[in-house]
Amino acid sequence: MLLKGLKVVEFASYIAGPGAACILGDWGAEVIKVERPGGDSMRHVFADLKADLGSNPTFEFDNRGKRAIVLDIARPEGRDALARLAAQADVFLTNVRPASLKRSGLDDVTLRAANPRLVYAVITGYGLEGPDAHKPGFDVTAFWARSGVANMTAPKGMDPFMLRTGVGDHTTSLATVSAILAALYERAQTGVGRLVQTSLLATGVYTVGSDLAVQLRFGRLASNRRRDNPINAVANFYKSADGRWFIHNPRGGTADWPLFAQVAGRPDLVDDERFATGKDRRANAALLTVEFDQAFAALPFAEIAGRLDEADMVWAPVQTPAEVVADPQVAASGALVQVEDGQGGTFLSPAAPARFPGADIDRRPAAPTLGQHTREVLGEIGYGPAEIEAMFSAGAAG
Known part of the structure; x- marks a missing residue:
């Protein structure tokens, strides 16, 4: 002790x-x-x-x-x-x-x-x-x-x-x-x-010092956003076909963007002109969220989890208190x-x-x-x- x-x-x-x-x-x-x-x-x-x-x-x-x-x-x-x-x-x-x-x-x-x-x-x-x-x-x-x-x-x-x-x-x-x-x-x-x-x-x-540091430095701060209108659709919550939520958090840069599209079963989104650049994806984040919503809603959670892990993505399930205490x-x-x-x-x-x-x-x-x-x-x-x-x-x- x-x-x-x-x-x-x-x-x-x-x-x-x-x-x-x-x-x-x-x-x-x-x-x-x-x-x-x-x-x-x-x-x-x-x-x-x-x-x-x-x-x-x-x-x-x-x-x-x-x-x-x-x-x-x-x-x-x-x-x-x-x-x-x-x-x-x-x-x-x-x-x-x-x-x-x-x-x-x-x-x-x-x-x-x-x-x-x-x-x-x-x-x-x-x-x-x-x-x-x-x-x-x-x-x-x-x-x-x-x-x-x-x-x-x-x-x-x-x-x-x-x-x-x-x-x-x-x-x-x-x-x-x-x-x-x-x-x-x-x-x-x-x-x-x-x-x-x-x-x-x-x-x-x-x-909340990371955000208040921005407020102190620049005198303003962006507000938090609803899930259906995020700043970055790749950093968001999504729900599987069997009703389980998860969150993905991309690493710095753009390397996780094509990987996440692949996990969702929508590699075609990478070539979609609406999402071609980081600026485009920010401008059309609500539209991209709809695409991901539809894609993940067609997949069972176990399959999504397997794909995310195989791609070494940074993600986690959104667990209930009962699931937390049972989590090994x-x-x-x-x-x-x-x-x-x-x-x-x-x-x-x-x-x-x-x-x-x-x-x-x-x-x-x-x-x-x-x-x-x-x-x-x-x-x-x-x-x-x-x-x-x-x-x-x-x-x-x-």
Whole structure:
């Protein structure tokens, strides 16, 4: 386990923060999840799912392998316990609003004064500075809408649509892990930790950075197009006779154009004057799409796939979630991991998106129940049995 011995205190809720802590935990770190009374909101967002099916996979995914404690930072005893945890940690990871943390004496300046080696990582919607730094943000607002991703994703003339659960959050989780590891590397040189911060907004901007680089350089950007009116008909989605979609992405230059026409069973298109040059194919991309639509609609998917592979084309099937989890290449890529179910069995869950040959994990512990490890963790940081019971009686721990 690459991060064995690294102690992470997670004081976060929802997805981006817990997701980052989960990745660190998957890679060997010890993660202590601190929740307020009532627990992480994600325990309850899909509570009906857990009631109906016996589990909450969305929460379990981001919280596997952690130890969970409950502290009420509205009470001095709870604040003191969280500060004591941070004093013994390598990383303090939070997405609680900075103003709230400062009022509670849990801000980065205070905690790093007590523990100069602490890497204090804070995730926000919009950053720590600027006129909107104080605003709350979710991935669908800060990452998806405000960063421009939603606008650039919807084809021209189409209404905006919602983002799937946690896409912007989990992208920000990856950014946060990167920032934490960079700060830990610096600490190895200097012996001193630092504040690091990520935001859903900045992650969204970076995610569409290739397009925004064009906007920044030239002051304008082409809109996304509908499938029936593409910029390049060779770079498009098509459907087989048996109703399966696939996408082809040509390499640079024009070498893939005649190969793709051959795959479609229409080599004659190469000599068609409407498509003779790259400029002609761009001007008549809608017409060329119609030709390819008709050609592929006459071929079964298996035959199309065989032809594309034989020609060494860059393509992929458009898979349903059920097809993804059954795809042997998904498993072979290390994209799934077994998680204990707490009843002696396991279930599959998405894995952290990196592999370390020779040090891969094949199983992770289950997500903790609310407050499952409170007494255990408080004892480890120096609280005696009587003190722990007093905290429970006062409502400062649970």
